[in-house]
Amino acid sequence: MLAKNAEVSDQSQHNQDLIAKLKQQLQRVFGYTSFRDGQLDVMLNALQGRDTLVLMPTGGGKSLCYQLPALCHEGLTVVISPLLSLMQDQVEALQAMGISAATLHSGLSSETALATLQQLQRQQIKVLYVSPERALQPSFIQRLQEYQPGFIAIDEAHCISQWGHDFRPEYGQLGQLRQYLPNVPFMALTATADAATQHDIMERLQLQQPYCHRSSFDRPNIRYVVQEKFKPLKQIKDYVKKQKGSAGIIYCGSRKKTEEISESLQQAGIKAAPYHAKLEHALKESTLRQFLRDDIDVVVATIAFGMGINKPNIRFVVHFDIPRSIESYYQETGRAGRDGLPAEALMLFDPRDAQWIQRMIEEQDNEHRRLVEKQKFAAMQAMAEAQTCRRLVLLNYFNEFTDKECGNCDLCLDPPQRFDALEDAQKALSCVYRVGQQFGIAHIVEVLRGSKNQRVLELKHDQLSTYGIGQEQSHEYWFSILRQLIHRGLIVQDIRRFAALQLTEAARSVLRGEVTLELAKPRINLTATRNSITDRGDYNKVLFRRLRKLRKDIADRDGVPPFVVFSDASLVEMCIDYPTSDADMLAISGVGQVKLERYGAEFIDAINHFLNGASERQLFNG
Structure with a gap:
């Protein structure tokens, strides 16, 4: 009993040490102070040698689930990824944070591939991204057996499943790695997978009693x-x-x-x-x-x-x-x-x-x-x-x-508003009837609004009793009314006759005024998108634009995508907190020690310059 208690105590202490190490690296390298939902549990299970299945929405923090643990164990971490451009982007982002990362795939020159293999031999690479084709090469499997990676992460894991996306056949064969690396834990990650696909992933990769994490599908932003x-x-x-x-x-x-x-x-x-x-x-x-x-x-x-x-x-x-x-x-x-x-x-x-x-x-x-x-x-x-x-x-x-x-x-x-639409419905249905139920929505709208286009005049539809009876309303308004009448089953579209509108039996009682009819007020203008998306949020938009330009200039200079320098989220935080010292900058989410050393001074200078300019303007205006 005492031995068992001691074992539990040792395990608990080991977990605490791992958590402390993960938190330290999270702050120092990635510049974050807290984990997102589920990340810490996934990382702990991976570091303890357990297989894991991770379902997180795009933007939920899947990459960190294998990138951070890679820094907290001695061995190599191998990431199998389906797209060459994605691998290169992630390698550039890791290198910008001071992490030794590289990639191996068929698109590399022989000189670059050889240099990477030599770095691997000298144990100078912490995170290696490989394509599924490379991962299955016998010579590469032999190297993996020699290195015994800390774990293997398989991104876009739904591609492995017969129920997932149609994809390269090599992805479905990755389970073969298990027989060569029986003691290496696997981590499978994907954004979406239903129950059948999840089961298929676990079976094909031969995951052994995996820890499964499923995040919320909600993306509230x-x-x-x-x-x-x-x-x-x-x-x-x-x-x-x-x-x-x-x-x-x-x-x-x-x-x-x-x-x-x-x-x-x-x-x-x-x-x-x-x-x-x-x-x-x-x-x-x-x-x-x-x-x-x-x-x-x-x-x-x-x-x-x-x-x-x-x-x-x-x-x-x-x-x-x-x-x-x-x-x-x-x-x-x-x-x-x-x-x-x-x-x-x-x-x-x-x-x-x-x-x-x-x-x-x-x-x-x-x-x-x-x-x-x-x-x-x-x-x-x-x-x-x-x-x-x-x-x-x-x-x-x-x-x-x-x-x-x-x-x-x-x-x-902008909740839909209802209105008494009987009169408008009668106008629209009558127009469909008067043109012989042989024309689509666009033509009906032209007649209702009294259009003088050539086709209306050639067909003599300007002589119909319904011509121009809806001219006080816009094209968009009548399109919406007609579509709602289709949804209500008062009109059908005949696909075989170029989507011509035809009245149903239910339209008869509406035309006769024997029933009431409420429809949703047509949503002509998009109130939800009235302003730019970047206008939302309480931060200094002028400073944001300046920092965004500085970031682009630095990215072009260094030959990397701008988000590798700092994310938009980091820039927004700078435009709220105005960091003017190294300590202030390190408090910004996404700013770690390496990024501070590489980029911090230029951003601090830009913020100080902006603040001094603002003070001068206030003094002048005063």
């Missing part, structure tokens, strides 16, 4: 907004202009749209570039590099631009087209605001887009896959059409049940 798609190109341009040069991604459903929208933004003076799978590799790499280094503000992309984007200061993600599942929506919107500062996810929604996707799903040959995709898209469509808090819909989908509204989505900030 992201504001979810849905706007009806009326004049999409104009809506996009107006929205991006409001963001004043902040970084953003616009997701589109086709390659053609990425190029059209990108060109339109460029013509409006916005630094934008397209990204899709068919572009030349060199062009894609150049676009990504320019985006990471703040030389491009907006990337207009298909889903080919996604996993592994290591840019914490993306302020907005726009969906020009509705995604096919909430999982995709969550992952793509999750690329915004990884630094914890305010961010926004805007989706433009047109029910016709939904019908097009439904038709594509119906063309699937595999019946099981077709049913799964239909269910997933139905959930996505329900979120787009929701009249209650969008975050509730999102979290409940991931079985994180809550009934508390978030206060940070368009429906919470």
